[in-house]
Amino acid sequence: MKHKVLIWGVLVYLSVAACSSGSPATVEPGKYRAVLKTQGGELPFGLDIQPVADKAGSYTVFALNGNERLKMDPATVQGDSIHIPMALFESELVAKIDGSTLRGEWRRRRTAQQLQSLPFEAELGVKYRFTPDEKTGGANLTGNWATDFESKSGNVDTTDAIGVFKQTGSRLTGTFLTTTGDYRYLDGNVVGDSLFMSSFDGGSHLYLFKAKYNPATKTINGGFWAGVSGYESWVAKLDPNAKLPDPASLTYLKPGAKTLKASFPEPNGNTVSLADPRFKGKVTIVQIMGSWCPNCMDETNFLSPWYKKNKSRGVEILGLSFERSPEMAVSGPKIDRMKQRFNIDYPVLLAGTNDKAQASQALPDLNAVVAFPTTIFIDKKGQVRHIHTGFSGPGTGMYYDKYVDEFNQLVDKLLAE
Template sequence: MKKLLPLAALALLSLPSACSGQSAPATVKPGTYRAVLKTRGGDLPFGLDIQPTAGDTKTYAVFALNGSERLPMDQATVQGDSIRIPMALFDSELIAKIEDNTLRGVWRRRRAQQQFQSLPFEAKFGETYRFIKEEKPTSVNLTGKWATNFGSKTGKVDTVNAVGVFDQKGSKLSGTFLTPTGDYRYLDGNVVGDSLFLSCFDGSHVYLFKAKHDPATKTLTGGLWAGISGYESWVARFDPKADLPDAATLTYLKPGSKTLNVSFPEPNGKVVSLNDPRFKNKVTIVQILGSWCPNCMDETNFLSPWYKRNKQRGVEILGLAFERSAEIAESGPRIERMKQRFKIDYPIVLAGTNDKAQASKALPDLNAVVAFPTTIIIDKKGQVRHIHTGFSGPGTGKYYDQYVEEFNRLIDKLVSE
């Protein structure tokens, strides 16, 4: 359901009602809300926790709730009878009128210049369920690994391009899908009868999964509604041994190359190169990322505090940001916002646009940039020792723990050389 609303209509949602007669801004009831986006696939539910800022009745701290994740949005503000909840990193926001126990409005995302795509949004105070109010008994148990094919043309798992990892307790279901280029972050939902329902909303990812389970073949067959209008069929087969290609084999140096030759500007215009004294004789982690990328956000959440704990050991990090615009005037502020949000101490430069073909041209030593994020680890001599495509975030559970363990083991080895 692709909707482009005129700016004037959207602006009305964040302004006091002309006939409301309100002399002071409305107040939002603090606590948990069950929110839904109205998509082509039906209601996409997620949680919101809204809490007033101390000493201020016009601003609120807001968190999106998906499974075990409590993701902070940007500071929300109330004007007249409406609340605005921005997610600046993703060029999106929730705007809704406050109607007693209900918030009603739109989620909108900027696509180009002043063009916005939107979905209807509603949130009800005090409700915490995902898809069903009351747990119902089910004989289906989806816990485990599922070999998955998104975009299957035959209705069968002809090729495995993802692995579903689910944990079911009663009728509650959580988990994610691992792919060669990252994961689908925190998915939360229910099993109802013979059907699976999962959803996620984090300001960028807007995912609704539905599927029917066939006990005879141990398969799931269903659809994924993504974003404003995206749709993809998918099929999954229960397989405890399901696995993906080695993430260290997808991106590699071209024959004859031993290192990266990069030189790009920071938002302030200062050019940073791997030849700078800062990186000399140090183990260096090059992070290919974008401020628009939720998987990059997960990796940055790991790397930023890791760097603070480890930088005295002789390690450095350089972030190469590929943004929607290659213009420093437009993308520089986005990079700065990202640095502030994640308290990043290492430099992040603007390396180009987030088109993978253009990103590959910007890094000619690599065969290709196939995923955001991609992590390149360079030893003290300046030679590339490891390239990891994608990132398995904390929503993947043990797969994230395994990545962190392997990452630390490699860095320890290179630091000791």
């Protein structure tokens, strides 16, 4: 046993010595064409990597999808590899530096025992998404598309979807709207009669779309790959009048209920209730959310600065976070990371797990929690006046602008009462 311990100690020493010898590698700054190798093929996205001034081995990194520059957490070089984390999603890109090329993998921790991964590569200076610009497509797919997704089991998605696309040359950008949220920023190309789009946000949205357009029927048929193993087929028909169900009709108070009861702990252990004095006589917005949820991230990115600007008017916001674990030791740090990333001033409580049935039990005044996020508007008397299911983020363009306008109009109305 002593000999085994001695040998192990020597191996550890040699490993540490090897890692610490020499100077760490450096990453060439600039924009990279990155790809994840999925079951559907290459999922491309952009990375902008820039060194942090006066901090050797540290880099600022943005993921590039359409018009979005999504800031990742600070990246560091360790030995011959760069580590690009996204703590909110418990994920990271780890790649060996080889000149202007990065090769490695994307990793995401799903549970304490489950770690998902996909091969990753990135090359500096390559500007196209799926195909070089000179390979322009023939079809023009700009417009609204009524869409159905179908899983491997053959079950058609009960949630209606609308594809909202804008094509310039061969480049295609847009998203899919659903009653529970949107697919955020999609970016890609049209090549002949084929569509290719993708998105990468570091964790939850690793999306790859491939499809063919039939000009005779004005329909698109294809496949949708999500994350490591998700797959759905989908079909879309051009429909400029496509609409979703009213987001105010999906979540509502049970008959006889007028208020919302909620009392849950903050990560610091302090219990906050809607009955507390800080909410009395104020217009209160309750945000049903989760740190794991990209659409919640988009909504928080709107609500956090909005609250700073408007809290003096007599409004409050309360976040109810439903996480993968009900244990504060596990989920509390995730809530704190989200509060820090988005500079949230309002309280965010751990309300339970993100299982929708359990979330519904945690808020028994509601018919159900059907989407993360869901936003509840409460008037000065403490009565629920409006519930909005889902969130159309900035990737939806005019739909996001419409939501912001309606949000402000409703709050102004409640404040004036």
